[in-house]
Amino acid sequence: MMLLPLAVVLLAAFANAEPAINEARPHSNRPGRFLSLPIPQKCANRPKQFNFRGHNYFYSGHVPAHANQKVDWLDARNICREYCMDLISMETQEENNMIFRLIQQNDVPYIWTSGRLCDFKGCENRRDLEPKSLYGWFWSANREKMAPTNQVPNGWGFNPWSQTGHKKVRQPDNAEYDINGTNESCLSVLNNVYNDGIAWHDVACYHEKPFVCEDSEELLNYVASTNRGIRL
């Protein structure tokens, strides 16, 4: 899997390149929207609900401080990041099935993941990402590119993207663009919203949803290296 250049991600993070979010729902009370930095004490005391291959996770609905919280995609990332985590990235079918099970067993309607379409400043002139609907998706937590959306990912037994949605076509379909001009640039797992079982959907990033956080090795390493003796 190839990585997106860090510069692309930093541009997305710090140049506030989230036009879809801001246009769709202006945050007039906020000066700008940035990625949050980790807070060492929160990292040390982060919720560790379950563990998979050395990473800790939690579902917001099961953590008292976040139990009734529904937030947009960037706010969800930032809540995770303060804990040295980020929104979940399902790089393997095993990790994906773990989340599908959590959603099924707890009757969760939908969650945010770190999946993002590379459609912001810094993603232009990347012929390898075209067409975007097939090749433009990546995990923003670690910048790993996803498999083409119309293929079964390597090592998987099925394609996790839904075969249907608002327009009754396979995902991603960018359906909201036709309704109000907002791109569906963020990846949510929906629980049978379109009679399609539990499956991946592209969704506009301003929608407010519960979320799953996963340890970020990058943020944990950063906090460990700058806070001598901290136990993470």
Ligand SMILES: [Ca+2]
């Ligand atoms: Ca992961």
Ligand SMILES: [Ca+2]
């Ligand atoms: Ca969609």
